[in-house]
Amino acid sequence: MTAQASIQPSPLPSRKGAVESSATWRLTDRVGLAVCWVIGVTFCAITVAIVLYLFIQGIRYLQPSLLVTSPSSGFTESTSGGYLDPIIGTVVVAVLGMAIALPVGVGTAVWLSEYGRPAPLARAVESTIDMISGVPTVVLALFGLVIFSSPLLGLLSRTSDHVVYGRSFFAAGAILSLVALPLVVGSTRAGLEAIPSRVREASLAVGKTKIATIRRILLPTARPQVVTGAMLGLGRIIGDTAIIVILLGATLTLDSANGTPLLGLLRGTGSTLTSFVFQNAPTGDFNQPHKAYAAAFILLLMVLALNGIVEVVSRRGKTAGWNS
Amino acid sequence: MEFLTPPPVRWLELDESPTPAPPAAPARAPGGSGDVNGSERNGHAPGSSFVSSPRRPRRSTSVAIERMRIQDVSIAYSNKPAVRSVSLPVRQGEVLALIGPSGCGKTTLLRSLNRLTELTKTASLRGLITLDDTDITRIEPTLLRRRVTMVFQQPNPFPMSVFDNVAYVLREQGSKRPRKRVLKEAVADALDRAGLLEEVKDNLDHAALRLSGGQQQRLCIARALAANPEVLLLDEPCSALDPQSTQVIEDLIVRLRDDVAIVIVTHNLQQAYRVADHVAFMYLGELVEYGNVASVFETPQQQRTRDYVSGAFG
Numbered sequence: 001m002t003a004q005a006s007i008q009p010s011p012l013p014s015r016k017g018a019v020e021s022s023a024t025w026r027l028t029d030r031v032g033l034a035v036c037w038v039i040g041v042t043f044c045a046i047t048v049a050i051v052l053y054l055f056i057q058g059i060r061y062l063q064p065s066l067l068v069t070s071p072s073s074g075f076t077e078s079t080s081g082g083y084l085d086p087i088i089g090t091v092v093v094a095v096l097g098m099a100i101a102l103p104v105g106v107g108t109a110v111w112l113s114e115y116g117r118p119a120p121l122a123r124a125v126e127s128t129i130d131m132i133s134g135v136p137t138v139v140l141a142l143f144g145l146v147i148f149s150s151p152l153l154g155l156l157s158r159t160s161d162h163v164v165y166g167r168s169f170f171a172a173g174a175i176l177s178l179v180a181l182p183l184v185v186g187s188t189r190a191g192l193e194a195i196p197s198r199v200r201e202a203s204l205a206v207g208k209t210k211i212a213t214i215r216r217i218l219l220p221t222a223r224p225q226v227v228t229g230a231m232l233g234l235g236r237i238i239g240d241t242a243i244i245v246i247l248l249g250a251t252l253t254l255d256s257a258n259g260t261p262l263l264g265l266l267r268g269t270g271s272t273l274t275s276f277v278f279q280n281a282p283t284g285d286f287n288q289p290h291k292a293y294a295a296a297f298i299l300l301l302m303v304l305a306l307n308g309i310v311e312v313v314s315r316r317g318k319t320a321g322w323n324s
Numbered sequence: 325m326e327f328l329t330p331p332p333v334r335w336l337e338l339d340e341s342p343t344p345a346p347p348a349a350p351a352r353a354p355g356g357s358g359d360v361n362g363s364e365r366n367g368h369a370p371g372s373s374f375v376s377s378p379r380r381p382r383r384s385t386s387v388a389i390e391r392m393r394i395q396d397v398s399i400a401y402s403n404k405p406a407v408r409s410v411s412l413p414v415r416q417g418e419v420l421a422l423i424g425p426s427g428c429g430k431t432t433l434l435r436s437l438n439r440l441t442e443l444t445k446t447a448s449l450r451g452l453i454t455l456d457d458t459d460i461t462r463i464e465p466t467l468l469r470r471r472v473t474m475v476f477q478q479p480n481p482f483p484m485s486v487f488d489n490v491a492y493v494l495r496e497q498g499s500k501r502p503r504k505r506v507l508k509e510a511v512a513d514a515l516d517r518a519g520l521l522e523e524v525k526d527n528l529d530h531a532a533l534r535l536s537g538g539q540q541q542r543l544c545i546a547r548a549l550a551a552n553p554e555v556l557l558l559d560e561p562c563s564a565l566d567p568q569s570t571q572v573i574e575d576l577i578v579r580l581r582d583d584v585a586i587v588i589v590t591h592n593l594q595q596a597y598r599v600a601d602h603v604a605f606m607y608l609g610e611l612v613e614y615g616n617v618a619s620v621f622e623t624p625q626q627q628r629t630r631d632y633v634s635g636a637f638g
Contacts, residue, residue: 201440
């Protein structure tokens with residue numbers, strides 16, 4: 001600390017540019033700045049490493065034929081089939097999850113920010129949603145298993161001899177919607193609350209009802225944020241593993257239940273890209289790491305595409321605005 | 325009741341006045357001599373009296389039909405009174421200006437005329453407001469607000485196209501019908517009445533938020549007129565605008581007053597003088613003086629009015 005004590009009070013730096021040079025800072029500040037830089041660069045490096053590694057591995061093992069063949073029970077990379085079923089499973093789960101999370105989430109957000117009555121209930125719902133987003137998905141999955149294996153919900157999953165399995169696309173989609181819900185609610189609320197109150201009043205002042213105002217003015221205005229929330233939620237659904245493994249089952253192929261084709265599929269079990277990676281990782285049951293890399297690569301592409309959409313939508317949403 | 329006596333008179337220094345006038349007595353009727361008045365506050369050239377500024381050209385207000393009547397209306401937020409037993413007539417064919425210092429209850433009174441005060445949960449209203457002899461609390465709010473429309477202080481167009489901003493008012497509650505083709509004429513008519521059609525007729529599909537501030541405000545007026553209201557409420561419609569846009573809107577107000585009763589809240593005394601036929605001066609929630617524009621500005625009866633219109637406080 002002697003170095004610090006011996007620092008002479010330097011003359012005031014001339015105010016030439018708006019950018020302040022760190023050369024005149026105290027030693028501790030400069031060290032702090034350096035630490036921040038190192039941390040930031042480290043994070044970037046880790047991300048780049050993951051993406052690059054998966055790109056290289058993925059492109060090396062990815063073959064177009066894998067995309068259209070179902071997984072099969074083989075012990076070598078060449079006989080264990082492709083991942084058509086996991087891709088279908090991912091899409092089905094994403095559609096089911098968002099079909100629940102989007103209307104419920106947008107509705108909840110509208111209620112919370114436009115009505116908020118009764119106030120104690122609104123506050124309770126608010127903190128409940130915060131809590132859901134903090135609950136580990138594996139806990140949600142266990143909870144879902146308890147619910148969906150109850151005899152009353154036998155319709156939603158496979159049954160045999162009056163035993164309800166509680167594992168199906170329905171069950172996984174429903175619980176996965178809980179994972180996406182907080183993101184949809186949070187983003188939609190932020191969008192609604194960014195609209196100045198005088199815009200609401202303008203609509204009411206020309207004789208529109210509150211519902212009409214919400215439908216025609218507020219939700220269209222908040223659409224970029226709604227889309228952002230939905231895309232982030234979709235990313236979480238696609239990326240979740242615990243709920244899939246527990247609630248969708250460990251079969252790699254789609255295993256439809258009896259009944260009508262679509263309903264049978266949704267009542268049946270299957271896999272998604274995440275559970276495929278999980279099973280095929282070197283520590284998994286099937287241990288086909290090359291397949292795991294390629295599937296992970298596809299998963300990564302999907303998530304990056306979603307992030308790209310979010311970026312585009314949120315940037316376009318910024319163009320219109322009221323001067324406050 | 326502790327503020328019943330007017331606040332002490334505070335003279336404003338006129339620094340860059342080309343003809344520095346000595347402070348005149350507040351009680352003197354500002355008949356046209358260049359005495360000190362609200363000129364700084366109103367942004368006009370120092371030294372020139374607003375009373376000498378020209379009024380907007382107009383026909384006489386011989387046809388004045390009473391549309392709304394405010395009878396002994398008091399409004400309070402929680403327990404804080406904002407308006408205390410005010411009675412006023414609102415007539416078609418003339419412009420009524422509500423003037424007074426900030427927080428005197430002008431805007432609250434204005435908002436109560438189409439029941440917008442009800443959106444504030446703590447607000448409570450006593451007294452009677454009638455529209456064509458019907459108690460407005462017995463009219464469905466959405467219906468009332470189509471007959472008594474409002475333009476706000478800040479331009480607040482909806483984030484959609486110019487056309488849709490006006491069409492929104494004409495359409496059924498939440499619906500997208502009737503379709504664009506059917507509404508074309510009505511939208512153009514409303515824009516024309518607001519004096520905006522010439523400027524926007526070629527790009528009705530452009531985003532309303534890309535218009536200039538003055539155009540946005542006229543779009544808001546067009547929107548308010550599209551419902552074909554009986555009363556038009558203007559809450560400081562020019563306070564966010566430049567002088568030129570202000571002039572355009574003032575002309576518009578004078579032009580509109582034959583078709584629709586107009587109530588305007590303004591901080592700008594010159595504006596009140598230029599556009600209004602009757603003026604109501606409010607102070608601390610009370611109606612201090614009501615009369616035609618000449619009598620309130622030139623021969624005010626009350627000391628507080630005299631002080632306010634001569635720029636002593638506010």
